[in-house]
Amino acid sequence: MGCKIAVFGTGYLGATHAACMAELGHDVLGVDIDSNKLASLASGKAPFFEPGLDEVLQANIENGRLRFTTSYPEAADADFADIHFIGVATPQKRGEFAADLSYVDSVIADLAPLLTRPATIFGKSTVPVGTAARLQQTVLGLAPARDDVEVAWNPEFLREGYAIRDTLQPDRIVLGIDRERPGRAEQVARQVYSDIIATGVPFLVTSRETAELAKTSANAFLATKISFINAMAEVCDVAGADIIELADAIGYDPRIGRKFLNAGVGFGGGCLPKDIRAFMARAGELGANQALTFLREVDSINMRRRASTVEKTRELVGGSLIGARVAVLGAAFKPDSDDVRDSPALNIAGQIQLQGASVAVYDPKAMENSRRLFPTLEYAVGVAEACIGADITLVLTEWEEFRNLDPAKLKTLVREPRIVDGRNCLDPERWRACGWTYNGLGTR
Numbered sequence: 001m002g003c004k005i006a007v008f009g010t011g012y013l014g015a016t017h018a019a020c021m022a023e024l025g026h027d028v029l030g031v032d033i034d035s036n037k038l039a040s041l042a043s044g045k046a047p048f049f050e051p052g053l054d055e056v057l058q059a060n061i062e063n064g065r066l067r068f069t070t071s072y073p074e075a076a077d078a079d080f081a082d083i084h085f086i087g088v089a090t091p092q093k094r095g096e097f098a099a100d101l102s103y104v105d106s107v108i109a110d111l112a113p114l115l116t117r118p119a120t121i122f123g124k125s126t127v128p129v130g131t132a133a134r135l136q137q138t139v140l141g142l143a144p145a146r147d148d149v150e151v152a153w154n155p156e157f158l159r160e161g162y163a164i165r166d167t168l169q170p171d172r173i174v175l176g177i178d179r180e181r182p183g184r185a186e187q188v189a190r191q192v193y194s195d196i197i198a199t200g201v202p203f204l205v206t207s208r209e210t211a212e213l214a215k216t217s218a219n220a221f222l223a224t225k226i227s228f229i230n231a232m233a234e235v236c237d238v239a240g241a242d243i244i245e246l247a248d249a250i251g252y253d254p255r256i257g258r259k260f261l262n263a264g265v266g267f268g269g270g271c272l273p274k275d276i277r278a279f280m281a282r283a284g285e286l287g288a289n290q291a292l293t294f295l296r297e298v299d300s301i302n303m304r305r306r307a308s309t310v311e312k313t314r315e316l317v318g319g320s321l322i323g324a325r326v327a328v329l330g331a332a333f334k335p336d337s338d339d340v341r342d343s344p345a346l347n348i349a350g351q352i353q354l355q356g357a358s359v360a361v362y363d364p365k366a367m368e369n370s371r372r373l374f375p376t377l378e379y380a381v382g383v384a385e386a387c388i389g390a391d392i393t394l395v396l397t398e399w400e401e402f403r404n405l406d407p408a409k410l411k412t413l414v415r416e417p418r419i420v421d422g423r424n425c426l427d428p429e430r431w432r433a434c435g436w437t438y439n440g441l442g443t444r
């Protein structure tokens with residue numbers, strides 16, 4: 001028998017979670033205040049690009065297991081859910097490092113007064129350590145069912161582009177419960193995830209604080225790994241070594257591992273950059289700021305990648321970008337996504353334009369979002385249009401389409417066959433053989 005589940009927030013995290021819970025056989029209601037988003041989801045179309053998500057949405061809307069509403073009372077109704085997941089965004093606060101928890105807080109403020117029966121609230125959003133315990137206190141004050149409403153934390157580790165797979169076949173499930181007063185949360189989570197647990201996926205029960213920290217420290221580790229290899233790329237550049245060969249050479253050590261050792265223009269997106277900053281801010285509040293000062297360095301190595309790519313481009317066109325024509329291939333923060341939040345590609349394109357170049361951007365999926373965020377850049381309908389008359393071509397997101405480009409064909413379109421491979425995703429020999437000046441980051 002499936003459970004009845006409400007999922008609050010239908011952005012990246014919430015929409016994927018709602019669709020996947022229905023896929024597991026549960027009866028799911030996705031709740032959001034944004035009726036446009038809900039209308040799109042209810043028609044079986046996610047308002048963002050995620051491979052495979054539309055199919056899961058459509059199948060579960062058709063079989064009646066997945067619905068959407070703006071109504072909190074409908075979600076908390078006696079006939080409906082006693083299991084509530086929170087999957088709203090926790091962006092960076094304006095002008096501060098800390099996370100903005102206003103969306104999480106407002107879900108609790110609207111939901112808790114409606115909880116008249118025992119219920120379990122599972123937080124999935126990435127939050128500063130200590131949030132779940134604080135929300136438990138708020139719930140205690142607002143919910144008629146008082147301490148029969150439990151707040152547990154069940155962080156989400158999904159990656160954009162692999163959201164469905166990461167949700168249905170996760171590496172692990174982490175559940176943070178109130179260790180002093182363990183209630184039903186573990187039993188409820190075991191029921192919700194029973195099909196996944198049955199496949200042997202590790203299910204870790206921890207305190208709420210450990211669960212919250214598991215998420216932020218996982219992202220901090222990943223960011224550190226990327227900045228580590230990018231710092232090594234800086235050294236390779238001055239030492240005449242090659243970062244790809246170096247990453248292979250150290251990556252074979254299973255203690256290090258080759259994954260997340262791809263040097264390039266660095267990390268972006270709606271998670272890693274803001275999560276390391278929020279983590280530093282929270283550690284500071286708790287009096288452990290020294291513990292995370294290294295994350296400042298991780299952040300600045302990462303931001304330096306963008307500046308040095310702009311610099312490299314300027315040098316390659318002869319010392320000044322004024323009047324240069326630059327083709328930028330890629331705008332999304334990574335391939336298989338249309339997300340341009342804090343995207344290194346768009347940031348670099350913008351900086352180059354500000355230095356006087358005319359920049360034409362093309363991305364297979366992120367054009368609409370890019371235009372909205374950066375309306376002053378020029379957008380091309382395809383690679384060819386972006387590259388016509390280019391003095392230099394930059395590949396800044398490693399889409400398959402760009403990996404497979406034909407250097408001979410592209411050469412007939414550009415003014416100068418110069419390429420900067422910002423993701424080290426092209427075959428230098430192939431490009432050089434066709435007469436291109438190839439420049440990777442940290443490679444020769």
Ligand code: UGA
Pocket residue numbers: 126156157158159160161219222226259260261262263264265266267268269270271272275333334
């Ligand atoms: C990240 C984490 O990987 C997820 O586990 C986590 O759940 C998610 O944040 C989140 O907090 O919601 P995501 O932001 O989708 O997922 O993207 P990643 O695949 O981690 O890539 C992040 C950035 O690092 C991208 O800009 C990517 O291009 C860059 N990257 C990644 C590198 O520059 N080099 C690498 O070797 C790997």
